[in-house]
Amino acid sequence: MDRRAALRLLAAGAAAGTIPNELAALGRTLHERLGHGMRVLDPHQDATIIALTDTILPATDTPGAKAARVNEFIDLLLAEWVEADDRTTFLTGLAGVDTRAHEMFGKDFVDGTPRDQATLLTALDDEAARWKEMPGDKRGPEPFYRRLKWVTLFGYFTSQVGAEQEEHYLIIPGRYDPCAPIPTSKRPE
Amino acid sequence: MPKVYDAIVVGSGMTGGWAAKELSEAGLATLVLEAGRMVTLSDYVEHVPPWQVRFRGLDDHRTRSATQPIQKECYACDEWSSKFFVNDHENPYTTPEDKPFLFLRGRQVGGRSIMWGRQVYRWSDLDFEANLRDGIAIDWPIRYKDIEPWYDHVERFIGISGEKLGLPQLPDGQFLKPMDLNCGEVVVRDAVAKHWPGERVVTIGRCAILTEDHLGRAACHYCGYCERGCVTRSYFNSINATLPVAQATGKMTLRPHSVVHSLIYDNKRNRVAGVRVIDGVTKHAIEFRARVVFLCASTLESARILLNSKTREFPAGLANSSGELGHNLMDHIMGGGANGKINAPADRNDFGRRPNGIYVPRFRNLSGGPKSKFLRGYGFQGGAGREGWGRGSDLPGFGADWKHALRDPGQWGFGFYGFGECLPNHDNYVEIDPHTVDAWGIPALRINCAYSENEKALMQDASIAAAEMLAAAGAWDISPYVELNPPGKAIHEMGTARMGRDPKTSVLNAHNQAHDIPNLFVTDGACMASSANQNPSITYMALTARACAHAVDLMKRREI
Numbered sequence: 001m002d003r004r005a006a007l008r009l010l011a012a013g014a015a016a017g018t019i020p021n022e023l024a025a026l027g028r029t030l031h032e033r034l035g036h037g038m039r040v041l042d043p044h045q046d047a048t049i050i051a052l053t054d055t056i057l058p059a060t061d062t063p064g065a066k067a068a069r070v071n072e073f074i075d076l077l078l079a080e081w082v083e084a085d086d087r088t089t090f091l092t093g094l095a096g097v098d099t100r101a102h103e104m105f106g107k108d109f110v111d112g113t114p115r116d117q118a119t120l121l122t123a124l125d126d127e128a129a130r131w132k133e134m135p136g137d138k139r140g141p142e143p144f145y146r147r148l149k150w151v152t153l154f155g156y157f158t159s160q161v162g163a164e165q166e167e168h169y170l171i172i173p174g175r176y177d178p179c180a181p182i183p184t185s186k187r188p189e
Numbered sequence: 190m191p192k193v194y195d196a197i198v199v200g201s202g203m204t205g206g207w208a209a210k211e212l213s214e215a216g217l218a219t220l221v222l223e224a225g226r227m228v229t230l231s232d233y234v235e236h237v238p239p240w241q242v243r244f245r246g247l248d249d250h251r252t253r254s255a256t257q258p259i260q261k262e263c264y265a266c267d268e269w270s271s272k273f274f275v276n277d278h279e280n281p282y283t284t285p286e287d288k289p290f291l292f293l294r295g296r297q298v299g300g301r302s303i304m305w306g307r308q309v310y311r312w313s314d315l316d317f318e319a320n321l322r323d324g325i326a327i328d329w330p331i332r333y334k335d336i337e338p339w340y341d342h343v344e345r346f347i348g349i350s351g352e353k354l355g356l357p358q359l360p361d362g363q364f365l366k367p368m369d370l371n372c373g374e375v376v377v378r379d380a381v382a383k384h385w386p387g388e389r390v391v392t393i394g395r396c397a398i399l400t401e402d403h404l405g406r407a408a409c410h411y412c413g414y415c416e417r418g419c420v421t422r423s424y425f426n427s428i429n430a431t432l433p434v435a436q437a438t439g440k441m442t443l444r445p446h447s448v449v450h451s452l453i454y455d456n457k458r459n460r461v462a463g464v465r466v467i468d469g470v471t472k473h474a475i476e477f478r479a480r481v482v483f484l485c486a487s488t489l490e491s492a493r494i495l496l497n498s499k500t501r502e503f504p505a506g507l508a509n510s511s512g513e514l515g516h517n518l519m520d521h522i523m524g525g526g527a528n529g530k531i532n533a534p535a536d537r538n539d540f541g542r543r544p545n546g547i548y549v550p551r552f553r554n555l556s557g558g559p560k561s562k563f564l565r566g567y568g569f570q571g572g573a574g575r576e577g578w579g580r581g582s583d584l585p586g587f588g589a590d591w592k593h594a595l596r597d598p599g600q601w602g603f604g605f606y607g608f609g610e611c612l613p614n615h616d617n618y619v620e621i622d623p624h625t626v627d628a629w630g631i632p633a634l635r636i637n638c639a640y641s642e643n644e645k646a647l648m649q650d651a652s653i654a655a656a657e658m659l660a661a662a663g664a665w666d667i668s669p670y671v672e673l674n675p676p677g678k679a680i681h682e683m684g685t686a687r688m689g690r691d692p693k694t695s696v697l698n699a700h701n702q703a704h705d706i707p708n709l710f711v712t713d714g715a716c717m718a719s720s721a722n723q724n725p726s727i728t729y730m731a732l733t734a735r736a737c738a739h740a741v742d743l744m745k746r747r748e749i
Contacts, residue, residue, distance in 0.1 A: 129585050179372035
């Protein structure tokens with residue numbers, strides 16, 4: 001069956017209620033609720049998360065972490081998913097970014113110039129890479145930045161914006177090509 | 190007088206669906222009793238993307254740990270498909286502390302056929318003769334020639350995609366065109382063929398997923414998440430395929446929320462007269478009557494029903510004059526394998542999510558070949574793929590260039606994952622736990638099962654053989670491993686009411702008919718006298734269809 005036929009069949013299914021509309025509705029409700037404010041992150045923490053995640057995954061020819069609302073997903077995980085001590089660890093790590101920002105350029109992270117912010121993130125990225133290289137019994141707890149980098153990636157690529165516009169994720173590929181050519185460098189739009 | 194059905198089928202999953210289809214097509218008024226709820230195509234969630242589930246696939250782990258602490262051990266019990274697995278508090282079982290067993294199950298119309306792995310491999314006489322050859326347990330009462338036409342029969346209906354290989358240990362079937370190996374898998378296939386000609390073969394998995402439109406069901410569209418359902422009915426499960434055919438005959442009555450407590454025995458006629466049911470919703474007791482009863486409730490549930498059906502004549506459980514009921518429980522030991530990085534075309538990747546992998550048929554202890562230090566053998570599943578955006582966590586950098594670097598796929602990798610044969614052992618058994626009942630007041634199972642040294646030796650050898658094959662393919666960073674999975678984890682449990690020739694040592698005869706009670710058939714995995722190493726569902730289905738034909742024949746001749 002080709003993709004068009006599959007889509008036709010799916011459209012017919014949707015009319016009969018076979019696509020779980022309730023799940024889509026749940027997503028919309030969640031979205032609206034979160035739009036009114038964060039449940040764990042205070043406005044400053046939220047602004048810091050937005051600045052950090054959007055520096056890690058900025059808007060380029062596709063939207064970045066901010067447009068993908070990665071901050072809202074992080075707030076949801078902090079509110080409902082992580083254990084209490086992990087939440088504390090994460091928020092302490094987040095506050096630590098401002099401490100480093102003050103040491104480095106005398107301001108909160110969000111008030112730094114893009115250059116200030118990139119300099120700090122470069123340092124954090126190097127530290128995370130060094131931590132990864134250390135033997136497991138020698139290194140301390142996972143740096144906040146490494147955890148943030150993972151959740152930024154995950155939150156972005158599992159968002160509709162990240163999946164559809166950046167990854168070109170297709171819910172229904174419609175065919176299997178076992179050995180498809182890819183461009184040697186950046187994929188074109 | 191209450192209505193007397195021609196047949197009652199207990200269970201609506203893999204084998205229950207087949208019994209429902211075959212019996213109702215033969216014109217029998219067939220009542221299908223399913224313990225769980227109705228499931229229809231509207232329950233399917235395979236096209237719900239991550240951004241439409243609350244935790245994007247990270248799962249609601251608090252709820253899962255609270256209600257499904259055992260079921261969550263199955264990869265498919267995730268944020269989408271956990272609804273197809275039971276609540277562990279409603280469905281308890283016990284084990285000795287030193288013998289963990291994972292009882293992973295789905296109670297709903299369609300049973301576990303909704304979430305199964307869809308791999309389909311025939312057995313051969315290497316398997317049916319194994320117990321006799323090794324002097325272990327009892328001989329199978331059938332051989333390949335007895336089941337071959339029934340493999341044909343079920344495969345033609347199901348639609349199996351696969352590659353014909355002409356191997357004696359893994360007979361070819363009625364195949365639709367095979368899915369393709371991706372270009373990483375081709376590299377490993379070619380290297381293995383070169384290093385072990387005539388011995389080891391890497392082929393595409395034989396699976397119950399359509400590569401062509403088939404009997405009104407559409408070809409696969411490669412969305413990749415079969416265990417969440419399939420609105421195009423492209424993979425086989427009972428609600429996609431067998432139950433609709435049974436329904437269309439007008440002869441089937443499907444009753445969900447019907448938890449079978451036990452069977453009703455008529456000692457004057459030495460027949461099963463019907464079944465006792467606890468209504469899943471009202472919890473009221475009800476009885477249904479029939480001329481013949483098929484137990485297709487799963488290996489452990491069918492054994493439990495019979496063990497809970499004690500009578501004066503059968504104090505150790507119905508149809509258990511042999512004392513073998515509940516014994517000889519097997520699963521497939523799994524988890525010996527290896528991973529590595531491979532050199533495959535850097536400018537290529539696969540497109541689409543193929544819900545299938547590679548298969549390496551058994552190559553140890555074949556007829557006429559060298560003998561290993563262990564009995565029997567194993568096969569591998571696995572496949573090749575490239576890293577995606579997830580590798581970004583440890584890819585140094587951030588920002589625009591880093592984001593764009595993640596647009597190219599990462600390193601090619603390959604994994605082999607072994608599934609080994611489990612020997613039948615009388616000491617691996619289930620019994621009724623006198624202190625535990627389920628949410629419907631039905632006594633629960635106590636499962637006593639552990640792997641033996643032979644099974645562990647298989648997985649050790651599998652990890653070495655897997656690493657050898659990767660090395661032959663020029664792989665690097667090769668990691669051989671042996672996981673310590675408890676029995677049950679492969680969800681291939683079988684053997685608790687084995688077939689055999691002798692009523693003194695087996696529960697069922699060569700047609701899945703109870704030696705003790707002629708109108709009682711057990712056609713799920715309980716019937717198996719050995720486990721082979723191939724995924725078992727197709728064999729259960731073929732045996733079910735064969736048993737149905739036999740039962741219909743006996744009923745026509747008024748013998749039952």
